[in-house]
Amino acid sequence: MRSxxxxxxxxxxxxxxxxxxxxxxxxxxxxxxxxxxxxxxVYTLHMRIFYICCVIGALVFAVMIYSMYAHRKSKxxxxxxxxxxxxxxxxxxxxxxxxxxxxxxxxAKVLVKMEDFSDSDMTIGVTGYQWxxxxxxxxxxxxxxxxxxxxxNAARQEGADIDLEQFGDIYLREVDNPLVVPVGKKIxxxxxxxxxxxxxxxxxxxxxxxxxxxxxxxxWARIDEPGTYRGKCAELCxxxxxxxxxxxxxxxxxxxxxxxxxxxxxxxxxxLDDDRDWQHQELVATGEKIYQSNCMSCHQKEGQGxxxxxxxxxxxxxxxxxIDTHIETVxxxxxxxxxxxxxxxxxxxELAAVITYQRNAFGNETGDSVQPSQLKAMRQGQQQTLLxxxxxxxxxxxx
Amino acid sequence: MSYxxxxxxxxxxxxxxxxxxxxxxxxxxTTTNHKDIGTLYLWFSLLMFFIGxxxxxxxxxxxxxxxxxxxxxxxxxxxxxxxxxxxxFGVVMPAFVGLANWMIPMMIGAPxxxxxxxxxxxFWIMPFAFTIMLSTLFMDSGGPxxxxxxxxxxxxxxxxxxxxxxFAIHFMGIxxxxxxxxxxxxxxxxRPPGMTLMHMxxxxxTWLITAFLLVATIPVFAGAVTMLLTDRFFDTSFFSAAGGGxxxxxxxxxxxxxxxxxxxxxxxxxxxxSSIIPTFAxxxxxxxxxxxxxxxxxxxxxxxVWAHHMFxxxxxxxxxxxxxxxxxxISVPTGVKVFNWVSTMWRGSMxxxxxxxxxxxxxxxxxxxGLSGLMLAITPADIQYHDxxxxxxxxxxxxxxxxxxxxxxATYYWxxxxxxxxxxxxxxxxxxxxxxxxxxxxxxxxxxxxxxxMPRRIPDxxxxxxxxxxxxxxxxxxxxxxxxxxxYIIVKCVKGGKKATGEVWEGARGLxxxxxxxxxxxxxxxxxxxxxxxxxx
Numbered sequence: 001m002r003s004x005x006x007x008x009x010x011x012x013x014x015x016x017x018x019x020x021x022x023x024x025x026x027x028x029x030x031x032x033x034x035x036x037x038x039x040x041x042v043y044t045l046h047m048r049i050f051y052i053c054c055v056i057g058a059l060v061f062a063v064m065i066y067s068m069y070a071h072r073k074s075k076x077x078x079x080x081x082x083x084x085x086x087x088x089x090x091x092x093x094x095x096x097x098x099x100x101x102x103x104x105x106x107x108a109k110v111l112v113k114m115e116d117f118s119d120s121d122m123t124i125g126v127t128g129y130q131w132x133x134x135x136x137x138x139x140x141x142x143x144x145x146x147x148x149x150x151x152x153n154a155a156r157q158e159g160a161d162i163d164l165e166q167f168g169d170i171y172l173r174e175v176d177n178p179l180v181v182p183v184g185k186k187i188x189x190x191x192x193x194x195x196x197x198x199x200x201x202x203x204x205x206x207x208x209x210x211x212x213x214x215x216x217x218x219x220w221a222r223i224d225e226p227g228t229y230r231g232k233c234a235e236l237c238x239x240x241x242x243x244x245x246x247x248x249x250x251x252x253x254x255x256x257x258x259x260x261x262x263x264x265x266x267x268x269x270x271x272l273d274d275d276r277d278w279q280h281q282e283l284v285a286t287g288e289k290i291y292q293s294n295c296m297s298c299h300q301k302e303g304q305g306x307x308x309x310x311x312x313x314x315x316x317x318x319x320x321x322x323i324d325t326h327i328e329t330v331x332x333x334x335x336x337x338x339x340x341x342x343x344x345x346x347x348x349x350e351l352a353a354v355i356t357y358q359r360n361a362f363g364n365e366t367g368d369s370v371q372p373s374q375l376k377a378m379r380q381g382q383q384q385t386l387l388x389x390x391x392x393x394x395x396x397x398x399x
Numbered sequence: 400m401s402y403x404x405x406x407x408x409x410x411x412x413x414x415x416x417x418x419x420x421x422x423x424x425x426x427x428x429t430t431t432n433h434k435d436i437g438t439l440y441l442w443f444s445l446l447m448f449f450i451g452x453x454x455x456x457x458x459x460x461x462x463x464x465x466x467x468x469x470x471x472x473x474x475x476x477x478x479x480x481x482x483x484x485x486x487x488f489g490v491v492m493p494a495f496v497g498l499a500n501w502m503i504p505m506m507i508g509a510p511x512x513x514x515x516x517x518x519x520x521x522f523w524i525m526p527f528a529f530t531i532m533l534s535t536l537f538m539d540s541g542g543p544x545x546x547x548x549x550x551x552x553x554x555x556x557x558x559x560x561x562x563x564x565x566f567a568i569h570f571m572g573i574x575x576x577x578x579x580x581x582x583x584x585x586x587x588x589x590r591p592p593g594m595t596l597m598h599m600x601x602x603x604x605t606w607l608i609t610a611f612l613l614v615a616t617i618p619v620f621a622g623a624v625t626m627l628l629t630d631r632f633f634d635t636s637f638f639s640a641a642g643g644g645x646x647x648x649x650x651x652x653x654x655x656x657x658x659x660x661x662x663x664x665x666x667x668x669x670x671x672x673s674s675i676i677p678t679f680a681x682x683x684x685x686x687x688x689x690x691x692x693x694x695x696x697x698x699x700x701x702x703x704v705w706a707h708h709m710f711x712x713x714x715x716x717x718x719x720x721x722x723x724x725x726x727x728x729i730s731v732p733t734g735v736k737v738f739n740w741v742s743t744m745w746r747g748s749m750x751x752x753x754x755x756x757x758x759x760x761x762x763x764x765x766x767x768x769g770l771s772g773l774m775l776a777i778t779p780a781d782i783q784y785h786d787x788x789x790x791x792x793x794x795x796x797x798x799x800x801x802x803x804x805x806x807x808x809a810t811y812y813w814x815x816x817x818x819x820x821x822x823x824x825x826x827x828x829x830x831x832x833x834x835x836x837x838x839x840x841x842x843x844x845x846x847x848x849x850x851x852x853m854p855r856r857i858p859d860x861x862x863x864x865x866x867x868x869x870x871x872x873x874x875x876x877x878x879x880x881x882x883x884x885x886x887y888i889i890v891k892c893v894k895g896g897k898k899a900t901g902e903v904w905e906g907a908r909g910l911x912x913x914x915x916x917x918x919x920x921x922x923x924x925x926x927x928x929x930x931x932x933x934x935x936x
Binding site (some may be wrong): 024029030031032040041042045049053055057060061063064065068071072073074077078079080081082083084085087088092093096097100102107108110111112114115125142148155156157158159160164165167168169170171172173191194195197199201203207208209210212213214215217218231232233234235237238240241242243268303306308309338391 | 465467468471472473476540541544546549550553556639640641645646647656680681682683684685686687689694704711712713716719720723724727728730731734735738740741743744745746747748749750751759762763766767770771773774775777778779780782783785786787847849851852853854856857858859860861862863865866867906918927936
């Protein structure tokens, strides 16, 4: 009876295994070797401990399987009565200990190297937000947000009828603004977060460090080869944790220098945008794009929100009522809710556009236009209130 | 009644003989009998196994193909969170307590648990705690969705149902601590003369050590979740940097509980397997003393390895080195255990009834999980493995074909003693083989996608992970539905079947096999005589 069941099962295993063996693309199997000295050493450690585990496992299982075969009652095996052997016990305590020591020395060496943040050539601040990254090049004065590419974001919505195959292996691993870095430089990363804990992980660089609100973590990488390296947030950070990818583009030094100059002139262009008056249609068109990348994941594509969790924008009393209240809400967020303030994330022009869009889409036919200058005025007004508080204290002699 | 009165007990023996259970439903509500309470725990955990398993199937259904097909990402997060809470606190822990209730008094020759009313209370808290916990899924703000590890600040973004979650966790903790105190009190005070500590069955030893781990760590967890509660509702800042606190401090406190907790989930399994393998190898357990010392060493080491869950939080180098070395050390006593089981089988006279199949399945697949654990201990490599599906594969290998298999082995091993009937051996073997195939189809591919870069706790993924995820989903549904067979076998056995003898298994040793099958409602009202033939060693 026993052997009957076993035989059937062995056959079933074979039949199940057949199609998988024959199929084509099962390539996602192992850790990438990566493109930094550290990542290569980590890969070596990983393979070495893997082989050691395979050998130990094979030995243990071989003895077990032999024993199950040879020492069966059905084959007439008679049980012996041994149940103790101090020598054997000492041997199988000491031998694993020696293997462990042999393994821990190279591991410790790599770890010491990973934790050496000294002598870096440049520093980039990386801040995690729900659900985007902010990069700030401390020496070059460049900073920007980086989040899931708009097309990928549309494709991943529930019920979206978009063919994912077109994105291939980079589905959910493409961003609007990638992090651009030079090769051959020791880049120091400073990680922190604005809301909850995130974790900045790029497998090819073998860097993974938690971004913790209120604290700054260090990390570093020196990339050997130019290329595009993709990663993801690794620490659960809420609803869209799976949708905050990282893209690092490593360029030769000359190309990188050109990119830096381009970025710096783009900053000037943005400040021009903030200073001019915009057409209504221009605001709505720009606002739609900004809505899709900043607001849609909570308030949804048609502005209907998710009842009980995220309020609707269509027909909302904020998006159809007083303009200043609307600006105030978007600028500063709503405390004790998932609605964050966007004052640091979007420029005056971008804010003006998205607010205009919200007031003219989803059936909110207010016809209002909000100009960057209104945002600027609002921000200045707020700064004034903040500034006056210490002033007040000095005046009344409290300090 | 203190146990030292057993000479009087002998005089009253006749009076107690026909003292059966109270009739009707109230028997189960008011019972203080260790066997009844054990049965309640076991049915409860079986029910929770299907609730937690249903959540796992929702997760695997969503992950069957790229794109969002079935559930909102927020609900997905709440499924991963609840699945863990239910499986850990609602399945594995209560099932082990149920086995402890049934078996420890019978194994050491005691008439009941030391504190029978406390015993009733510690069970009946559980259904209420889990009703509250599961009800949060139906509240406006949804169930907990920040992971079972409850890391702030994320967990503090939860709505008002947060308070219910904390309340339920407190009650589960109270139940566990009371159950553990009862087990410690029973083992220390209820052993008859001759049953010395170093003669106790291995299952009793492992549970004694587990109970100490529980008493030491559950209050730490209770403290941590209370601090979360006050941070959320009373404006304290234990875990908020803005008020002088530190979110990472929560992780330290949590894992100081959490790491011993994973041994709480596996040490009783070691005890079960150490009982079953000698029976079916018809040979005494190899290296009893070293098994006891290894269990104690594992328990001690489990208190000094917690931060290996936190290698990416930016700890100082010295701490990372310390936790790497201490974690690697754990593989030494664990290795001793595996080698001892293999030596017990060596030159035995083995037969492969269902309990033995599950026990061997446990040794092989737990070892696979243990070896991937050794890989995770290598800190530089862990920085790549951390928070990927490689970790998911690792802990599911030690928990499903590990802890869960030991529970199934225990059920098949002792159910003839509980019901007086033999289970259906052919169906039992089918159950083992189908489960074993599917559990590997389910969890083995997770190693691959994890190494290749798939993070855990995500509802959608890149296309290169699609094939292996589809395979895992097939495995999940296969494994999930084959557990219905387990329920069928249990129900069939409870209803009837071939009558079991008192000894049940040819090679079984120990006091529980000296009483009739089914075990009478009261056993060992008179202290048994302890001699060579009634001891497991």
